[in-house]
Amino acid sequence: ALPAPSAEQAQVLQALAASAGDAPVTLLHGSTGSGKTEIYLREAQRVVEAGRQALVLVPEINLTPQLEERFLARFPGRRVVSLHSGLTPARRLKHWLMVLLGEADLVLGTRLAVFAPLPRLGLVIVDEEHDPSYKQQEGARYSARDLAVVRGRIEGVPVLLGSATPSLESWHNALPATEGGAGRYTRLTMAARIGGGVLPTVRLVDMSRLPKEVLRDSALSPALLGALRERLARGEQSLVLLNRRGYAPVLHCTECGWKSACAHCSAWRVFHKLDRTLRCHHCGLTERVPRACPDCGNADIQPTGRGTERLEEQLALALPGARVGRIDADTTRRSGALEAELARVHAGEVDVLVGTQMIAKGHDFRRMTLVAAVNPDAALFSSDFRAPERQFSLLMQAAGRAGRDAGQADRAEMWVQTWHPQHALYAALRMHDYTAFAQAQLAERRSASLPPYTHLALLRADAREQSVAQAWLRAVSDEARELAAQHQVALYPPVPLSVQRVADMERAQLLVESASRPALQRFLTAWEATLRRKRPEQKGLLRWAVDVDPLAI
The missing domain is CATH 3.40.50.300 (P-loop containing nucleotide triphosphate hydrolases)
Structure with a gap:
């Protein structure tokens, strides 16, 4: 039935x-x-x-x-x-x-x-x-x-x-x-x-009030550790969300300042302790961790920052006897690994689950009464105008993993460790008020002429040299000035991407903006012939693509 x-x-x-x-x-x-x-x-x-x-x-x-x-x-x-x-x-x-x-x-x-x-x-x-x-x-x-x-x-x-x-x-x-x-x-x-269950109570932990020695030794506040111990004593499950995999985002030398940069990308290679490797999450370059600093020979190279692997280790030390599990892209690479890990969680064989955003949505964990978000502040001040929207969604979805069993809903909590507890995003999160958050965000978008009140496209170019990519973008932009004016479309100057180089390819982009979607589409259709005909002045490989409604600019 x-x-x-x-x-x-x-x-x-x-x-x-x-x-x-x-x-x-x-x-x-x-x-x-x-x-x-x-x-x-x-x-x-x-x-x-x-x-x-x-x-x-x-x-x-x-x-x-x-x-x-x-x-x-x-x-x-x-x-x-x-x-x-x-x-x-x-x-x-x-x-x-x-x-x-x-x-x-x-x-x-x-x-x-x-x-x-x-x-x-x-x-x-x-x-x-x-x-x-x-x-x-x-x-x-x-x-x-x-x-x-x-x-x-x-x-x-x-x-x-x-x-x-x-x-x-x-x-x-x-x-x-x-x-x-x-x-x-x-x-x-x-x-x-x-x-008839209720949504989890949201508790904000003001990290600025904690002593420095506490922050140096652990990513988790004493209050949050206490809440985790309470769940362990009651036989309930907890989820700790950290949207960064690996052990640490970067290794650095305390003597000369060397850091584990990728030779092919404008990014750091992430330290993975389990297999002692440094991996670039952009191009995939993987190397063994050096025994000493490659620049000065100092043997004392330290991990900086925390990923899910390091958080799992710290939780195992802080909660003796707890069965700590981890689900991220590293633990689920093998076929069937994700299903096996989720089955362990559903069977109650995991007390504390550590993971990235892949466990924050869609899963029905019936024994889970506590969800904790570690280090969620990065999105609050991002240059990406969509970052607050994505972060609020992630935190709301993660909170929804707690208290799904109506018998435990009154004990369900979400803990958020933040340096900015007064931020409007967290105020809306505490009330589970998506409507208020959406109204505030739409008001900001309207005042800044951002989507959905305007329509965007990006012309992206990849070349061996940044100058080649930007020169090509400027050339096709200059040739399209009259066409853009005719369609009431704005063309912005070319700039490098936030991660400028990936796999030895320099990346640049040019923003196209219009108040009318039909006008934007007509302009892009007419512009395509120029894009296909134009070639970079210097010899070398160049790839280009148009991205309508980009997720990030």
């Missing part, structure tokens, strides 16, 4: 059924634990029973098996297939042919699945629609979320976007014109958790 829907779920299902024939785009704003997946299952069931196919997109491969289990359990006898890069070529081809021939009733996949050729498509669902993983960053650049909306409009089928922290673009599209929005989407809200 199907679980009885909550009052909010029943209202949402009724609204979706009433509007299904109009092929609308609906933004489902549901708090973590409010039962969005049940809405997806019931809507998919309605479509499949009508003889149509449903396409369900998820942002990460590691969420696909979990969701696949839920759909297989709900649809016995139906053909449920997955499409993502983790499949073998043979299996991916088999699934693709099943979709093409109409043999599959439900298709679950990552961003690539938006292109799946479904002949009987009746519904598109985009889970965690805010997630940046939906944007393809290399090769053919596209947003699977935006393509899903376009595909729904072309094929005349409804599109359901779900998130606890919608992207500001989607939120703006779902706001009525009377509230300053675009009014393109319908917004439905589920604010309450299933079973």
Whole structure:
């Protein structure tokens, strides 16, 4: 028997059924634990029973098996297939042919699945629609979320976007014109958790008040360690979030100041203690840790900063007897490793789980009552205008891992260690108030003429020398001045990327801005001929690409 829907779920299902024939785009704003997946299952069931196919997109491969289990359990006898890069070529081809021939009733996949050729498509669902993983960053650049909306409009089928922290673009599209929005989407809200549970209490730890010797010895405050010990004593689980893998971001020499820079990138090589290597997370260069400083011979080279590997080590020392686990890109590289680690967590074989953002969303950890965020302040003052939005989303999603069992919800807490406890982002987080955060961010975006109130594109160029890349960008920009003025498009001077060099290729970019999306598209279409014809003045390799709606500038 199907679980009885909550009052909010029943209202949402009724609204979706009433509007299904109009092929609308609906933004489902549901708090973590409010039962969005049940809405997806019931809507998919309605479509499949009508003889149509449903396409369900998820942002990460590691969420696909979990969701696949839920759909297989709900649809016995139906053909449920997955499409993502983790499949073998043979299996991916088999699934693709099943979709093409109409043999599959439900298709679950990552961003690539938006292109799946479904002949009987009746519904598109985009889970965690805010997630940046939906944007393809290399090769053919596209947003699977935006393509899903376009595909729904072309094929005349409804599109359901779900998130606890919608992207500001989607939120703006779902706001009525009377509230300053675009009014393109319908917004439905589920604010309450299933079973009457409450969202975790958010506690801020002011790191500026702690003695320096405490900060030198551990990444965790005494109060947070005390809270972790309480959970251990009660047999409950905790999650510690640090969005930086490895043992330490950099090694440095205390004598001459040498640091573990990458020879091929404008970045530091990260120290991984487990296999004693220095790895560049941009180009992949991996070398053994030197026995002494390569410049002066000093044997005392020290790790600086903390990653998940070092945090795991410190927690094991601070909490004797605790079973500490770690899930990040390093521990889950082998096939099946992620599923095995998650199974250990669900089975209660892990007391404290350390991890990056890959464990902060989508997982249903029933025994978890404490989530702690370590060092989340970096995004508060980033030059990337989207950084606060991504950070708030990450923290809200992470908080949602705690207290998902209604019997433990009253003890659920999220601890945030911060040097800026008065920041407006944390004020909204304490109240779990996405609406207030979105309103403040949209007001800032409007005053600064940033998306969604303006439309951006980046022309990126990679060359062996920075001067070659920038010279080419200036040349194509100068030639397009008249064209830009004609389309009322602004061209900004070329600048290096924040990580200027990757794999011995110097990277530069030029920002294109317009108040009108059609004008921007017309300009880019007309400009393409110049871009293809123009070549750098100096000999050498040069690659270029246009990125519309870039995630970062």
